[in-house]
Amino acid sequence: MRIWPFITSALVTGSLVAALSTSIDSKPAFGPLLDPQEGFWQNADPANMSYSLDLHFLELSAPTKVYVDQRLVPHIFAENEKDAYFAQGYIHARFRLWQMDIQTDLADGRLTEIVGRYSGNHDLLELRDRYYRRLGMGYAAEQALKGMEADSATKAEVDAYTEGVNAYISSLTVATMPLEYKLLNYAPEPWTNLKCALLLKMMSYDLAGEENDFQNTNARNLFSAADFQLLYPSMPDSLDPIVPQGTQMFTKQDTPGVRVKIPTGMDTDYFMTKSGMLTRCLAMVPLGTGANWTAFAYDVPHTGAAQRGPWEKDPQSVDPDPDNGSNNWAVSGAKTKSGVPILCNDPHLGLNLPSLWFEVQIHTPTVNVYGASLPGAPGVIIGFNDSAAFGVTNSMRDVRDYFEITFKDQTKKEYLFNGQWLPTAFRVEDIKVKGEPDFMDTVAYTVFGPVMYEPSYPDPLKSGKYYACKWSAHEVSNELLCFNKLDHAANYDQYLDAIKSLQTPGQNVVFASASGDIAIWAQGAFPAKWYRQGDFVMEGKDSAYDWQGTIPQNENPHLWNPVRGYVSSANQFPIDPKTYPYYLSGNFLTYRAMEINRRLDKMENITPQDMMGLQTDNYDLFAEMARPLFIKYIDTTSMEPGETHLYDLVRDWDLYNSPGEKAPAVFHAWWDSLFVGVYGDELRQTALPITKPSDQTLVEALLKDSSYKFVDDIRTPAQESLRQIATQAWKKIYPVMLQLENNNSLTWSDYKDTHIDHLLKIPAFSDQHLQTGGGAYSINATKADHGPSWRMVVELTTPVHAFGIYPGGQDGNPGSPYFDNTVQDWAKGRYDTLWLMTPDQVNDARIQWKINFTKP
């Protein structure tokens, strides 16, 4: 034996194996990853792969058959709902397990446990895990679980679903593990009902996080009362609420269910700006005799895209997209060609791969529903059955407020409330950071909720004070019951019963039935607020500023079979604020809603194809409002030829944000530049985050008054005119636009650059540079990474005619032909036919595979 060569060679071999088995710098271990018998090649699904399976589980009570069609949509046929939800859990996990896992871990503040503390120069411990923990996401999920498990129907549903997910997880081997686990070197843990609750809380986080309390507070302290009112006016000039203006919703009522009382003595602190007091209340319209409504006024702190300033969202932050909007509408049979209602919905959310949605049909003797489900939750969220259809848009209401807490001392064991020292409850958050010692974060809980901000975790204004977060998502609730009942609902009464369980996130739930009803409710458990309550951070040493109650459900704005023949919502005010007894605070958008209503008003003999055309329409109503400013105020006297050419493009533009047009890019770039020209100087007086005035505020102000106060650049001694500022804005952007044109990248789709990223932001797993039109103010609200996440059109004929598409694919595996197969069709505005399969269609040619679930 040659001992030294042997030892050397053995050491080299050992080191090689060790190096290949180790993950360095969050890079995968290359040995296991490349091994064709266990690594990524195992996830390279053959193009002609069979998805058929024969499965045996003790949990089943009867044989369950799943027919998988050529679009990989499973049609679950079960003898009872428990078996159906078990199968749904199994199938969600089969196609989307990693996504379900990472989304719930993210909500639970466990991201660093999986990916480590840093991603580039982002500190995920501070930006993600501590944020979600201190916001009380885990606490909120535990509260939701209580609600979910207190009801026997949802308890059985979620139990069966969890069993199904776990049945799949226990069938996994090293080789069959989803790809992302191999890349990140970890394995799934068992699914729990709590994880379902965490997923729903993640949706609440995304949809019920509309608040700018600290940013507003900063603005209030920076500006005078008059300026604040100009920057953040109480109400926009144009308003097209869900309940049309002039509709008397409260005719039968004289008094509101909650009488909101403005706390005494608050004038001096809460409403005090840098100079002068904000108006406490604005004119109100008396409702009925004897009514004693609290006064209210309105605030539209909408933000959009522009250059980064203190009013801009920090790109590292996890704040929900301010345009988390959506469209939905239903038209009555009187307006359709078929004579039956048509319902449409397209929720606008962050676009990712794997997609948030998963198409499924669930058929049992008691339910038969088809639609978009959320991997991680049982049932269907947006869909239809053979008698009715339902969909949601976000309510945009502010249901999260901050209260300043006074602790007795540094131990935080007692805090002042209504003159007494109350004991604090502590929740210890043990954050397991990969490759580092655990990070222990102790969060104090008060009557308001978790003390989210404190000196060790400063608020956005870095005040070093203690702020508790009161959030309606912390309440016990059972949203799963709402969707369970909607899945079963065949008529208006059942729909009405269903939505009563929807507390947070508040949603505008639209409904249409084959029997002819159409309806919409701005549904949720919304705090009854006085004027401007919760717009700013509030004093928490007593209950004076606390919420005084929840708006009774029957006082939520709604419409049922209106004369105009349709109901609609697109994140606008739910009702004319002057006719509503409670303060409507939130982030309401107007233009998409106005355009939808304008179009629906005119449409007759509507077909599903017409509705698809409307959902994918690129017309820009905001540009219609704002272009006159472009034409009127830009000085054209000394333009270069290239400059004139760009100017003419916008002047002659048809106002459609079409993918191949150049004018939308030029126009929107000019608008963003104008916005900074008008407001940038004032807002840059602070380095801390500040609320961005809305585009609507600016366009309405300039149309009314070209000498709008903020037009002047306060950094110069001269008094600038709108003509100067508008021209300056133009001179800034047109050379950039010319450059883009020379590079052949000035078309709207290039400029907007819509992309759908993998959840891990791996470009190779993402779909980039999509050719799409639309934009924030088009009905087709497709932005860079945000937009119509599921388009659905349902005509309630017998059988139902339904069409839909989401950008992505049914299989979450990046190695599957079904990973992103619908993206291009979605980008082009095409739809698939949604098939509500009947039991006699089991031999239909569309059925490609069968998954049989039986008892062993």
Added chain:
Amino acid sequence: MKFISSILLIALLSLVAGLYLRFWALVPAAFVVSLLIPQPPGRSFLSGFLGVFLLWGCMALYMDAANNYILGTRMSQMIFKVPSSLLMVGLTALIGGLVSGMSALTASFIHQPAKSKE
């Protein structure tokens, strides 16, 4: 003959061991074969290398083609910033071959140095 049968045996044993063991299954497979079929170190390394280079390369090629190159291309884009699944097949074969070759080489040193000089 020894060379060819070593290659085939290492490939076969690696395949079988891979059914039960993790990625390092290559190590005992090549080691045992190299021990049982004595060859000079260079040839041992080469038979270990080629055995798994071919085994992993062929498996990867087959899976890649069946998959219409979807995942191989994505992985190559991620690792090499070049969309070529063949690069991933090559990397797979190379890494497997290297580990197996080194293991076979190690075992070959257990044998006495070749005395007969042909």
